[in-house]
Amino acid sequence: MTYTLLQNYWWCLIALLGGLLVFLMFVQGANLHLGNRSLSDLQKRMILNSTGRKWELTFTTLVTFGGAFFASFPLFYSTSFGGAYWVWILLLISFVFQAVSYEFQNKKENLLGVKTFRVALMANGLLAPFLVGTAVGTFFTGSDFTVNKVAIADPSAPVISSWGNAWHGLEALGQFHAVLLGLAVMMLTAILGALYILNNVDDKEISAQMHRSIKMLTLPFLCFFLLWLTILLLKEGYAVSPDDNIYMEPFKYLHNLLQMPAVLIMLIVGVVLVLYSLYLGIFTPSRKGIWFAGPGTVLVVMAVFFLAGFNNTAYYPSYTDLQSSLTLSNSSSSYFTLKVMSIVSLLIPFVLAYIAYAWHSMDRKRISKEEIAETPDKY
């Protein structure tokens, strides 16, 4: 196995984990529907228990996504996490509150009341997909950082990666293109959440509300996503020359798409699957939309990661200092580390298999008013 092959393989895994993370953020999206005023408290509790049996998978995927990024492309971890400090801290705090909100919410000793924890879940539902989306958006707009590896020899300023401004990442909120992706991901997860509830919760009124929500969310989602995609394909991008020089290339991401037909196919198939699920959600009473939207989301996100990292592209570019931009080759772990981890990664299908089996066993019975009443342990 060559070094480049291993780097590419790990970028595929990062893309896969990223895709799974966005898909699994249906938990966050579904929790947004806790704010739906037409639903009764019992119905909200059904939604809460429905996502409550899944949230740990989303959370674990986030942790593993972070861990895998750290292990395979540590320069990204050190540059982005240490630089875009406030973005990651915000994301972190929203997830920390989410993690305890299920267990704490309906306990009378929780000090802050049911509402506070419900609001925490909804805040996480808005912030998490938005911040993750915007952060991935900066893969194409660039960020304000410099990397100087020899800095470690300078006792007065030893840090290798430094951020160019005191906003430490929040400045991305001023980048229209990155924010568009954040908004698109936020709308998408809200739709995924509705599709998931349709499938997992057996309640006519809830289902009617979810169909309505999908109808309302579809237009803004499509606007944000298609506008983002159009700008992406028209904008110049961060290209890497054979001698590792980074330069701006007009229509770089369009070129990437055309030069990598497999990615083009992934993107098209993914988009079609998502559109089909939207059709099912809006125009039919079907509850099976999530089965198409899920794989569709994974494919689209993977295609987006591939556009950012493959075909001689700098996936985490710096607009301050082009040559500081991160590429798969200059930011990855060593050959041996990638090789060892690749062997471990062969266990991933086994992990996916037991998750699917456990999930299937638990979801045989959909959540209904009766089911909630009978279940001894619930949130």
Added chain:
Amino acid sequence: MDVVVWSRIQFAVTAAYHWLFVPLTLGLALVMAIMETLYVVKKDEFWKKTAQFWIKLFAINFAVGIATGIILEFEFGTNWSNYSWFVGDMFGAPLAIEGILAFFMEATFFAVMFFGWDKVSKKFHLASTWLTGIGATISAYWILVANGWMQNPVGTTFNPDTVRSEMASAAAFWEVVTNPVAVSKFCHSVTSGWVTGGIFVVGVSAWYLLKGRQKTFAVRSMLIGGIVGLVGSALVMLSGDSSGVHAAEFQPMKLAAAEGLEDGGKGVAFTIVPGVKVPHVLSFLATHDWNGYVPGINDILNGYTDNKGNVVPSVADKMQMGRKAIDALAQYRELRLTNPEAAAEARAVLEENVQYMGYGHLEKVEDVIPPVGIVFWAFRFMIGLGMLVALVLLLATWFSWKEKIEPKRWLLWAAIVCIPLTYIAGQCGWIVAEVGRQPWTIQGLLPVNVAISSLSAGAVKTTFFIFLAVFALFLAIEIRILIGAIRKGPEVEPEKL
């Protein structure tokens, strides 16, 4: 205070806080898995209800454990940016493997365990309960492989082209995974979790007995909790012994600080408390030889010859060699593309001195001494409280085995008091391990002052106080909910409240 200090305080508080929830997860998992096994084997509903009660308490604790674990992971990147690059190649792998192998197992089977009582078969449910605990234990292994590597960085070489420590070969990974420091840390931490889980069950059961409630439930729970805690205590002592030997071998300064040993020598006495010494015992604990040589703080500062006859240079010499290495690195980086010959020369100087490169980042010789008072007393509290808890566990197990525990009200009270004492002992253990290795993030390779992110002290101070407030809030809520659930009781025996 500067950004280094704030980053350290923030990380220390996060790690200590996380360690409040992990030991109970590890220990209670074992207790409830044993109880559920009894239910499946004996087909006795009593054990099902008993297991369900402890699982309920487990779940309350588990959520905060998960919530704080992710903060640690993020903080490596957000606050220790240089660290993340410098050792990401070595340190990241166990972290990623922990995610793939352990976290998914924990998360998946926790959900089955908590919600699945009437959704999956009895045996699948039992397997899920065990797998939740096994997942947590595997997770502990991988994170302690990462931590053990920080204490004893094996299998790595410095690469001046990438400016980081890299995996020396694929086989080196095996060295990292079987690092003796990691193995004994794992045993010590996990079994201390069993003690925590054990004393928690014993103490809570004691409360029911004092209140005259749920007597059968309490006595039987106490017996199982007591046995788990006792086995844990014995293994904690054994693994603590090997931790001592490893500290002597790989981190002599930590041992010297824990002992407050200024001047070492052969046949060194062990200080129980200042002024009370047992001759030769420290030498024996550190080297398993009554007359073994143990260096004191001054010996380490001034240089010494260790038990294997290796001459260890003074810290001043190490710092000088370290600075040579750092200068050579800067030179190499400047010349490597333009003047390969001169670059090769610089690289040779670097390689000659690279072993001490970390010391080149220190400002003065005394920087290598950790806060001795804190480590010294933490060590004593850890051992003293650990032994006290073991004694209470022994008595509680014996009397609940003989079913004579109920009238022993003093013992019941002692068991309750031992719950917080066990937590204090556990925290002291972390203090010895982590404060004792200051100033190193990676022993000998990377001191804290160059491991940081390029942030203002104000930014880190802000997040520190945010985290502190969140931690305090969650702890208050968690304790209230736990107490509420305990007051409500296990519903095993009918009772009037």
